[in-house]
Amino acid sequence: VxxxxxxxxxxxxxxxxxxxxxxxxxxxxxxxxxxxxxxxxxxxxxxxxxxxxxxxxxxxxxxxxxxxxxxxxxxxxxxxxxxxxxxxxxxxxxxxxxxxxxxxxxxxxxxxxxxxxxxxxxxxxxxxxxxxxxxxxxxxxxxxTRAEELRRLRSDVDMLNSEKEGLEKCAAQADKDKQDLIENFLYVKGCLDKLQMASLEAPDASPEHEREVAKLKETYSQVVDDRNRLAVRVEAMDRDRERQKQLRESALERVMNANARLLEERDRLEK
CATH class of the missing domain: 1.10.287.1490 (Helix Hairpins)
Structure with missing residues (x-):
């Protein structure tokens, strides 16, 4: 021209x-x-x-x-x-x-x-x-404008993936702590049961033996409290993880819809 x-x-x-x-x-x-x-x-x-x-x-x-x-x-x-x-x-x-x-x-x-x-x-x-x-x-x-929107969507996807990795690490650590507490609880409960059986079989309990039993009972109570607190924490983390999962799925759906709109607009412009 x-x-x-x-x-x-x-x-x-x-x-x-x-x-x-x-x-x-x-x-x-x-x-x-x-x-x-x-x-x-x-x-x-x-x-x-x-x-x-x-x-x-x-x-x-x-x-x-x-x-x-x-x-x-x-x-x-x-x-x-x-x-x-x-x-x-x-x-x-x-x-x-x-x-x-x-x-x-x-x-x-x-x-x-x-x-x-x-x-x-x-x-x-x-x-x-x-x-x-x-x-x-x-x-x-x-x-x-389309490039800026794609860049923003990629940033949102990267942020969601990072949050997902963090939540997965927290969930794995919570499962590990829960398993450790369960094992400790079972071990302490087994020891307490043995002591109770031994106390029933023994005719007279010595003061030292009674102190040991009281100490074990106190430890058992602490373990039970820790288990209850951990159970509450794990339950809260499960709820938070579920909520984050829903948010991530919703964001991914928005990203997919926006990407589909951009592809349709590109095809229309090419025609």
Whole structure:
């Protein structure tokens, strides 16, 4: 399009140059015509003046010798014939210039029409180029907006994956702590059961044995409390993990829907 615009611009400049050349020819022809008309008027005036002088001289010559007057009259006639020839040549040149002037005017009018047509075509091309530039800017802005949305969606996906990994690590640690507490609870309960059986079988319990039993009971109570607290914590973590899972699934669904919309828009733009 730019190449076509440059070519039309060069052609317009060439046409304008031709138009200026034609205008110069017409101007020179008109100037020469004016000069020839001035020369013609001057020649006619000189003819008139010479004839008037001859008439005056003939009127003043009364009965005297007329040889000199006849000679002057002969010279005047010869000069008149010469002037008539010059007048005919001037008229022929004027007619020739008058015939050439309309042709130059026609060429000038044709060049002007061609120049106007070229100007109109260049104006249309400029309008088309401006429209294409606007469309390109709009598509560029749309592509930039789509790229920004994709970048934001990728960031959301990365953040959700990071949160998922953190929750999985917390859940694994909670399961490990729960298993350790269960094993400790079973071990302490087994020891307590053995002591209780031993206390039932023994006839008399020594004070040291009773202190040991009381200590084991206290430890057992602490283990039970820890187990209960851990169970509450694990239950809360399970609820939080389930909630995070739902949020992650909802966010992933939004990402997939947005990606599908972007793909549909890209396909529509490509068509």
């Amino acid at each position: 730019h190449g076509l615009g440059e070519r039309l611009g060069k052609e317009l400049d060439r046409t304008v140059g031709q138009l200026e050349a034609v205008e110069r020819v017409v101007r020179n022809a008109n100037l020469e015509k004016t000069e020839l008309q001035a020369q013609l008027r001057e020649t006619i005036s000189s003819y008139t003046e010479a004839i008037e002088k001859l008439h005056q001289q003939l009127a003043m010559a009364k009965g005297g010798p007329t040889a000199s007057l006849q000679l002057q009259l002969h010279e005047a006639r010869a000069q008149q014939q010469r002037y008539q020839l010059e007048l005919q040549e001037l008229r022929a040149r004027i007619d020739d210039e008058q015939q050439r002037a309309p042709k130059a005017s026609e060429s000038s009018a044709e060049a002007q029409a061609k120049a106007e047509a070229l100007r109109g075509e260049i104006s249309k091309l400029r309008t088309s180029i401006t429209g294409m530039t606007g469309d390109a800017a709009m598509h560029s802005q749309r592509d930039f």
